[in-house]
Amino acid sequence: MQRDHIWWQTARVVVLGGFLAFAIFPLYWIVITSLKGQKEIFSLPIRYWPDEVTLLNYVEIFRISHFQVYIWNSFLVSLFASALVVVIAMLGGYVLARFSFRGKREVMFGFLVTQMIPIFIGMAPLYVMMSKMHILNSLFSLILIYTVMLIPFCTIIMSGFFQRIPNALEEAAMMDGCSRISALFRVIVPIMLPGIAATFIFAFVQCWNELIMAVLFIDEESVKTIPVAMNAFIKKYDIEWGAMSAATVLSVIPTMLLFAFCQKYLVEGLTQGAVKG
Amino acid sequence: MQTEKPIVVTKEPFVSPPKKPFRLSKEGAFICLCLLPAVLFVGIFTYYPLLRGIIMSFQNYTLFNLLDVRFIGLDNFFAVLTSPEFPRVALNSFYWVAVSLFFQLLFGFALALFMRRRFRGRGIYQAFVFFPWAMSGFLIGLIWRWMFNAQFGVINDLLVKSGLIAAPIPFLADGKWALAAVIIANIWYGVAFFAIMILAALQSIPEELYEAAAMDGAGRIQQFWSVTLPYILPTMLVTILLRVIWILNFPDIIYAMTNGGPAGSTHIFATYMIDKVIFGQDYGQASAVGVIIVLLLLVFTVFYVKATRMEKGGDF
Numbered sequence: 200m201q202r203d204h205i206w207w208q209t210a211r212v213v214v215l216g217g218f219l220a221f222a223i224f225p226l227y228w229i230v231i232t233s234l235k236g237q238k239e240i241f242s243l244p245i246r247y248w249p250d251e252v253t254l255l256n257y258v259e260i261f262r263i264s265h266f267q268v269y270i271w272n273s274f275l276v277s278l279f280a281s282a283l284v285v286v287i288a289m290l291g292g293y294v295l296a297r298f299s300f301r302g303k304r305e306v307m308f309g310f311l312v313t314q315m316i317p318i319f320i321g322m323a324p325l326y327v328m329m330s331k332m333h334i335l336n337s338l339f340s341l342i343l344i345y346t347v348m349l350i351p352f353c354t355i356i357m358s359g360f361f362q363r364i365p366n367a368l369e370e371a372a373m374m375d376g377c378s379r380i381s382a383l384f385r386v387i388v389p390i391m392l393p394g395i396a397a398t399f400i401f402a403f404v405q406c407w408n409e410l411i412m413a414v415l416f417i418d419e420e421s422v423k424t425i426p427v428a429m430n431a432f433i434k435k436y437d438i439e440w441g442a443m444s445a446a447t448v449l450s451v452i453p454t455m456l457l458f459a460f461c462q463k464y465l466v467e468g469l470t471q472g473a474v475k476g
Numbered sequence: 477m478q479t480e481k482p483i484v485v486t487k488e489p490f491v492s493p494p495k496k497p498f499r500l501s502k503e504g505a506f507i508c509l510c511l512l513p514a515v516l517f518v519g520i521f522t523y524y525p526l527l528r529g530i531i532m533s534f535q536n537y538t539l540f541n542l543l544d545v546r547f548i549g550l551d552n553f554f555a556v557l558t559s560p561e562f563p564r565v566a567l568n569s570f571y572w573v574a575v576s577l578f579f580q581l582l583f584g585f586a587l588a589l590f591m592r593r594r595f596r597g598r599g600i601y602q603a604f605v606f607f608p609w610a611m612s613g614f615l616i617g618l619i620w621r622w623m624f625n626a627q628f629g630v631i632n633d634l635l636v637k638s639g640l641i642a643a644p645i646p647f648l649a650d651g652k653w654a655l656a657a658v659i660i661a662n663i664w665y666g667v668a669f670f671a672i673m674i675l676a677a678l679q680s681i682p683e684e685l686y687e688a689a690a691m692d693g694a695g696r697i698q699q700f701w702s703v704t705l706p707y708i709l710p711t712m713l714v715t716i717l718l719r720v721i722w723i724l725n726f727p728d729i730i731y732a733m734t735n736g737g738p739a740g741s742t743h744i745f746a747t748y749m750i751d752k753v754i755f756g757q758d759y760g761q762a763s764a765v766g767v768i769i770v771l772l773l774l775v776f777t778v779f780y781v782k783a784t785r786m787e788k789g790g791d792f
Contacts (some may be wrong), residue, residue: 211590214586214587214590215587215590215601218583218587218667219601219604219605221664221667222604222607222664222668225620225623225664226607228622228623229619232622243628244633245630245633287513287514287517290509290510290511290513291510291513291514294507294510294511298503300507306515309515310514310518313518313522314718315773316770316773317725317746317766317769318725319725319727319746319749319753319766319769320525320529320530320763320766320769320770321522321524321526321528321529322525322529322749322762322766323529323532323753323759323763324524324528324529325521325525327528327759328521328525343521344521347518347522348522350514350518351514351518351522354514404610407612408611408614408615409612410613410614410732411728411731415753426612426614426615429614429618433732434735443618447615447619450615451611451615454610454611454612455610457610458610459603462602462603
């Protein structure tokens with residue numbers, strides 16, 4: 200290691216500090232807004248710390264909307280879709296990592312291409328399909344479409360995880376009389392658990408955050424997810440910023456917890472997968 | 477674990493009987509079974525709508541008149557390309573991608589360079605700085621919309637206090653500023669992604685390369701040009717390409733901040749298209765916009781790969 204110049208160290212502190220401020224400030228601001236009273240939000244001069252901390256905005260969002268329903272819907276959709284994705288991606292990723300067979304290149308290419316084309320071209324036909332299947336305005340439509348949207352990326356990532364596990368492990372298990380599938384679940388899956396968890400959480404967060412498809416497929420109150428409901432609120436002329444900031448904070452918290460929990464694995468897994476893909 | 481059965485039971489020989497040439501081996505059956513769900517789902521709900529959308533772009537397909545669906549050649553494309561808002565949408569899309577990408581890359585690169593060396597609390601630092609990447613575009617748009625608020629927005633407050641502007645600017649209601657505002661929000665979101673990818677690439681550079689360069693008397697700046705940059709260039713080129721595609725197809729922030737307004741001044745292709753699907757209900761024209769996006773991306777990708785000689789790098 201080389202010694203650092205003093206100006207280099209200073210530059211480093213300034214740059215890193217600057218980025219931290221830049222990254223955190225919007226989050227800080229929305230939290231602060233959510234803790235201000237209605238009057239204080241719309242009064243000048245702007246306060247950078249609330250005069251009086253209050254949770255009224257959080258009460259308000261549950262009063263003016265069925266926010267608990269939206270949270271539950273978002274949770275259900277994200278949970279089922281990401282569980283489904285993980286299982287499907289695991290099977291597909293395993294095969295892509297372990298076997299060479301005719302059509303493998305085509306399948307990989309087919310998955311990669313879906314990452315490059317905008318899903319919006321298929322938006323209108325998808326809407327027509329969903330309507331013919333009579334699943335518009337149902338959570339099922341979202342579970343289905345989110346699963347589909349996440350399969351290619353997660354399969355590629357999973358295949359990367361499998362490639363890092365030596366083949367010898369399951370071969371040994373199969374020698375001992377395991378079938379391939381039970382070798383997969385008894386031997387490989389336990390080792391891969393961190394990677395599987397990272398993929399699951401990645402998928403969960405993606406579903407939790409998705410807006411456009413949800414807006415397209417859902418407009419009934421009882422099946423709205425959080426983004427759909429909030430979107431309906433901000434499309435009105437007057438936005439109730441107090442309630443909206445509280446809703447924002449509430450819907451960011453799960454993401455934040457999940458991200459903090461597995462940020463290291465997530466970043467590692469995704470960069471590995473994407474670089475080697 | 478229903479899938480277990482067929483594989484255990486089928487104990488056929490590897491050589492297929494002559495009468496059934498398409499009989500799968502045990503391994504082949506396993507491969508098919510495992511890949512089937514993924515391929516089926518993606519085929520039915522991604523590729524089919526995609527092809528259908530391409531067909532739709534040549535059809536008269538509006539929700540007002542579903543009985544009169546017929547092929548109309550290139551009419552949808554002419555209608556879109558000659559519509560008065562199209563030049564603006566195209567130009568906006570260009571700025572949206574180019575300016576966002578430039579600053580995301582610049583900041584992401586700087587951040588990664590300074591984060592490469594270990595320091596106390598790097599894990600926590602990383603969690604905070606990378607967090608925007610895990611947030612939803614919609615919420616990011618909402619937060620920045622509030623911060624850019626004309627009267628009670630914190631950005632106006634800071635700018636006025638620091639003396640940069642004399643009076644608050646209604647950023648999102650002013651066609652001159654709205655695009656800049658949504659791009660700033662997008663930069664905030666995207667820095668983390670570049671930082672993550674570049675940091676991973678930087679950390680894979682063997683320390684010996686730097687030691688060797690230092691022995692040869694290379695200073696820090698020379699080391700950057702002769703070791704760091706060449707080593708991470710392939711990763712950067714791939715990341716840039718993926719990001720161009722991704723940013724162009726990313727409507728969420730604009731949708732939440734301005735919804736394309738005021739007066740269409742912040743529409744990009746993606747939001748313009750969503751507008752046509754959700755409000756215009758002209759699926760033919762909407763699909764034509766989609767096909768135009770794909771054609772543009774295709775041309776760009778071919779030129780990009782040629783220009784950067786990425787195919788020789790083989791890092792894809």
